[in-house]
Amino acid sequence: MSYALRDHTADVAVEATAESLDAVFAAVADGLAAAMCDQVPDEGERFDVTVRAEGLEALMFDYLDELIYQRDVRGVLPVDNEATVAEEDGEWTLDGSARGVPLTGLGARDVKAVTYSEMAVEETPDGWRAYVVFDV
Secondary structure, three states, rough: OOOEEEEEEOEEEEEEEEEHHHHHHHHHHHHHHHHHOOOOOOOEEEEEEEEEEEEEHHHHHHHHHHHHHHHHHHHEEEEEEEEEEEEEOOOOEEEEEEEEEOOOOOOOOOOOEEOOOOOOOEEEOEEEEEOOOOOO
C-alpha cells in the first residue's frame, strides 16, 4: 500500500495504490493526513468511522468527507487509517477507524474539502488505484 502527494493547481491531490480495495481507501486517507501534516506524533485515541454510498467514488468522497468532519469536530488529525469496504445489494459500505492525533500545537495545514474533480477508484492488474483532489 502506498500513496503520493501530487502537484495540482491550487489544490492537492493524492494518488494511492494497493493490493486490495480496503488498503487503497486507507492509503488515500493516510495521504489526506500527510497533506495536512509532515510529522505525526504517536499519541491519540482510535475512533470508528462508518459510511455508506451507492458507488465506489461516492464512498471514497463520503469517507474522506467524514474524516475531515471528524477532524473539525474532534479537533484531531485522523492518521493510521484502517478500512474495510464491502458491497451488498448495490450499496457500498466502509467500516473503518483512525487514530486521532490532537491538533493542538501540531501546526497542521488546512484541507478544506474533498472534491470529485478527477476522482478515480479503479481496479488495475496489480490491485487498486485511487486518485483524489482536495481543496486547500
